[in-house]
Amino acid sequence: xxxxxxxxxxxICAVACAEAWREEGEILASPxxxxxxxxxxxxxxTFSPDLLLSDGExxxxxxxxxxxxxxxxxxxxxxxxxxxxxxxxxxYRHIMMVPSQIDRYGNANLSAIGDFARPSRALLGxxxxxxxxxxxxxxxxxxxxxxxxxxxxxxxxxxxGYDRGVxxxxxxxxxxxxxxxxxGGPGHAMWLVSAHPGxxxxxxxSATGFDLVIDDVGETRLPSAxxxxxxxxxxxxHRLRDREVPDG
Amino acid sequence: MADKRMTADEMVAExxxxxxxxxxxxxxxxxxxxxxxxxxxxxxxxxxxVSYGGPDVGLLCAAGKxxxxxxGFVSLDxxxxxxxFQAARQAGAIDAAEYDEGMLQWALYAASLRLPFLPTRAxxxxxxxxxxxxxxxxxxxxxxxxxxxxxxxLPLDAxxxxxxRADAAGNAQFLGPDLYFDDLFAAAAARAYVSCERIVxxxxxxxxxxxxxxxQRWMTAGVIEATNGAHFTSCDPDYPRDEAFxxxxxxxAKDPVAWKEFEARYLTGSETDYQAAVRAR
Numbered sequence: 001x002x003x004x005x006x007x008x009x010x011x012i013c014a015v016a017c018a019e020a021w022r023e024e025g026e027i028l029a030s031p032x033x034x035x036x037x038x039x040x041x042x043x044x045x046t047f048s049p050d051l052l053l054s055d056g057e058x059x060x061x062x063x064x065x066x067x068x069x070x071x072x073x074x075x076x077x078x079x080x081x082x083x084x085x086x087x088x089x090x091x092y093r094h095i096m097m098v099p100s101q102i103d104r105y106g107n108a109n110l111s112a113i114g115d116f117a118r119p120s121r122a123l124l125g126x127x128x129x130x131x132x133x134x135x136x137x138x139x140x141x142x143x144x145x146x147x148x149x150x151x152x153x154x155x156x157x158x159x160x161g162y163d164r165g166v167x168x169x170x171x172x173x174x175x176x177x178x179x180x181x182x183x184g185g186p187g188h189a190m191w192l193v194s195a196h197p198g199x200x201x202x203x204x205x206s207a208t209g210f211d212l213v214i215d216d217v218g219e220t221r222l223p224s225a226x227x228x229x230x231x232x233x234x235x236x237x238h239r240l241r242d243r244e245v246p247d248g
Numbered sequence: 249m250a251d252k253r254m255t256a257d258e259m260v261a262e263x264x265x266x267x268x269x270x271x272x273x274x275x276x277x278x279x280x281x282x283x284x285x286x287x288x289x290x291x292x293x294x295x296x297x298v299s300y301g302g303p304d305v306g307l308l309c310a311a312g313k314x315x316x317x318x319x320g321f322v323s324l325d326x327x328x329x330x331x332x333f334q335a336a337r338q339a340g341a342i343d344a345a346e347y348d349e350g351m352l353q354w355a356l357y358a359a360s361l362r363l364p365f366l367p368t369r370a371x372x373x374x375x376x377x378x379x380x381x382x383x384x385x386x387x388x389x390x391x392x393x394x395x396x397x398x399x400x401x402l403p404l405d406a407x408x409x410x411x412x413r414a415d416a417a418g419n420a421q422f423l424g425p426d427l428y429f430d431d432l433f434a435a436a437a438a439r440a441y442v443s444c445e446r447i448v449x450x451x452x453x454x455x456x457x458x459x460x461x462x463x464q465r466w467m468t469a470g471v472i473e474a475t476n477g478a479h480f481t482s483c484d485p486d487y488p489r490d491e492a493f494x495x496x497x498x499x500x501a502k503d504p505v506a507w508k509e510f511e512a513r514y515l516t517g518s519e520t521d522y523q524a525a526v527r528a529r
Binding site: 057058059080081082085088089111112116117118119120121122123124125126127128129130131133134135156157158159160164165166168169 | 274301319320321322323328329333334337338339340344346347348349350351353368369370371372373374375376378379425426427428429
């Protein structure tokens with residue numbers, strides 16, 4: 001099989017998400033969204049075997065199972081929300097959240113678009129983003145890379161960015177349907193690490209509503225044959241990934 | 249032991265307009281919906297509602313009962329956004345105190361321990377302090393000298409929670425995967441009311457395992473038997489979320505005419521009428 005020809009954008013994104021949890025050790029990987037969930041399970045099944053994963057409710061489970069299906073176990077721990085808060089504040093977690101807006105220094109909005117007192121669109125709320133971003137590593141997943149998501153300034157700061165004076169902020173990467181970005185630019189400005197195969201740098205730049213740091217842009221790596229097998233046969237046999245990031 | 253059994257309407261008779269009321273559960277999971285529906289039938293309003301919010305918040309907002317809302321999020325879980333909450337926020341109809349989820353836990357925990365505040369890093373650097381200017385920071389008195397957010401205690405006039413089982417004395421039991429923060433809501437409240445799927449003899453509570461007996465009678469003021477009382481939210485293992493009903497609720501909430509029909513069909517009568525209308529779907 002010619003792996004390159006067959007690989008979809010969603011599969012490249014799943015591997016780019018998995019890379020966020022490389023060599024993390026014994027921490028809880030908390031993915032939000034289908035492709036981050038595939039990525040977290042892929043990471044544990046390959047290069048980060050010590051990760052802890054939740055069944056989506058209150059159990060920590062072993063094994064590798066399909067997205068959209070119940071976890072078969074084995075159960076290795078009971079982690080109701082209160083315990084998740086405890087381990088999050090203790091630093092034993094790396095979450096990947098989905099921001100409605102994110103800016104150049106990683107401030108992220110999950111709360112409301114427009115004026116907070118009377119928003120044009122009310123969203124979820126702060127959720128755990130303020131605590132997560134000052135207590136443990138955080139990454140972000142953006143299934144549609146658009147200027148209205150990558151904004152010069154977010155309307156409500158839920159997830160704390162690097163320009164807010166909190167030293168413990170540890171933002172790892174932003175994975176989108178177009179690219180991988182991190183905060184390796186001057187003053188922790190957002191840096192374009194790699195464009196996905198088939199994506200031009202110009203395409204990423206025009207989909208971003210602020211100036212990215214562009215210097216030596218790489219190409220996001222392809223899945224290995226083993227990773228592709230795991231994604232296609234074990235973790236996402238029903239191709240839920242294609243609903244989140246359609247090809248072409 | 250006192251017999252704390254009562255009806256939902258007797259509970260509502262103990263509530264007053266302007267009260268601060270906490271509601272247990274999480275999102276669209278194990279919400280005391282029959283007690284919320286009892287409030288909808290009442291004349292009380294101007295409430296401050298404290299919740300990890302789901303359709304409890306949505307219904308109370310839609311009925312104009314909410315003056316102030318203290319929350320970490322409002323979501324229906326399988327449907328991310330709550331339409332009535334969105335409409336109320338977008339109309340500027342409620343005073344929104346939006347906290348980090350863990351801050352809300354701390355506020356309830358502080359109240360339950362009768363402390364004025366509990367310190368945390370959660371909230372620092374975010375817009376939570378900007379949007380809630382009453383919040384203060386506190387400096388560690390030890391060598392580290394770290395500045396922390398002092399989350400003020402949030403005492404409740406009343407708490408409403410729904411559990412799987414309870415006895416007549418107000419001991420209650422969760423049989424699902426997560427207690428959520430129901431014990432903190434109950435302990436933070438002057439009076440906590442627990443609805444349950446079934447009232448059982450105290451001796452039967454041991455069947456669920458002692459670790460599930462987390463709501464104890466010192467926390468509770470009233471017990472209301474409410475079979476299917478969390479509907480349409482989940483109440484594992486007694487029943488899952490009624491996803492079809494939740495979809496209908498969301499569709500109706502987005503259209504004023506459809507919402508009038510939904511109200512007429514489900515929310516104008518008694519709890520018995522509601523359950524009959526649900527069975528007749």
